[in-house]
Amino acid sequence: MTTPRKLAAGNWKMNGLEAQLAEVDTLMATHTTPVCDILLCPPATLIDRMARRIGDGKIAVGGQDCHAAPSGAHTGDVSAAMLADAGATHVILGHSERRADHGESDDAVRDKVAAAWEAGLVPVVCVGETLEQREGGSTLAVVGGQLQGSIPDGATAATLVVAYEPVWAIGTGRVPTTEQIAEVHDFLRDRLSQRMGGEGNGVSLLYGGSVKPSNAAEIFAVENVNGALVGGASLKAGDFSGIIDALEQS
Numbered sequence: 001m002t003t004p005r006k007l008a009a010g011n012w013k014m015n016g017l018e019a020q021l022a023e024v025d026t027l028m029a030t031h032t033t034p035v036c037d038i039l040l041c042p043p044a045t046l047i048d049r050m051a052r053r054i055g056d057g058k059i060a061v062g063g064q065d066c067h068a069a070p071s072g073a074h075t076g077d078v079s080a081a082m083l084a085d086a087g088a089t090h091v092i093l094g095h096s097e098r099r100a101d102h103g104e105s106d107d108a109v110r111d112k113v114a115a116a117w118e119a120g121l122v123p124v125v126c127v128g129e130t131l132e133q134r135e136g137g138s139t140l141a142v143v144g145g146q147l148q149g150s151i152p153d154g155a156t157a158a159t160l161v162v163a164y165e166p167v168w169a170i171g172t173g174r175v176p177t178t179e180q181i182a183e184v185h186d187f188l189r190d191r192l193s194q195r196m197g198g199e200g201n202g203v204s205l206l207y208g209g210s211v212k213p214s215n216a217a218e219i220f221a222v223e224n225v226n227g228a229l230v231g232g233a234s235l236k237a238g239d240f241s242g243i244i245d246a247l248e249q250s
């Protein structure tokens with residue numbers, strides 16, 4: 001049976017100028033031989049510089065979105081091949097901020113996942129319910145639908161990461177209970193296994209939403225949580241490092 005890899009992923013969102021790369025130097029100095037995978041997804045403008053700075057270091061670099069087409073007349077967009085060319089190995093797709101700000105549907109995300117695979121990137125596909133959906137009792141229906149609709153057939157444990165990010169927990173300091181996280185992660189694992197057979201057991205399932213060094217250990221103790229997708233706390237090497245340490249010790 002494939003065991004999911006542990007992954008600490010940082011999503012810098014629309015934050016970071018050149019000076020922010022100093023945080024990467026600190027992280028590399030602290031985690032020379034990490035026992036979990038570490039991924040940083042800076043804004044597109046910093047991917048190339050970050051990847052060069054990391055060189056042979058043990059931190060992977062990812063994009064935060066890509067276009068579904070390999071090239072063409074799409075002003076302002078970046079293709080998966082361009083991300084790979086700049087040094088990325090991963091790409092976050094279907095983040096709730098993209099779904100909300102840019103109206104990205106499950107169909108659109110699915111096409112982007114296919115494009116990521118075509119370019120050799122591992123997509124980190126995000127799913128998550130709004131507060132209204134949770135209070136209305138439709139959490140599992142919502143994330144189940146997003147999971148089914150956003151991932152094309154043909155995924156393997158090595159070519160897919162899934163992140164559960166409840167919209168109401170992102171940037172709010174409000175974290176679901178461990179029971180709530182467990183319920184969704186168990187459900188996602190079941191769905192992936194049904195769809196992908198044994199490969200589904202090996203897909204890394206990340207939790208995202210207000211993860212901090214102070215709550216990371218508790219979250220990583222939950223079964224079927226194989227890591228985190230971290231926003232705000234990934235911008236400071238010290239904070240992200242504390243989360244990496246907690247994952248390594250889990």
Ligand SMILES: O=C(CO)COP(=O)(O)O
Nearest residue numbers: 011170171209210231232
């Ligand atoms: O959206 C997130 C990561 O993709 C989570 O953001 P925060 O960690 O800032 O809540």
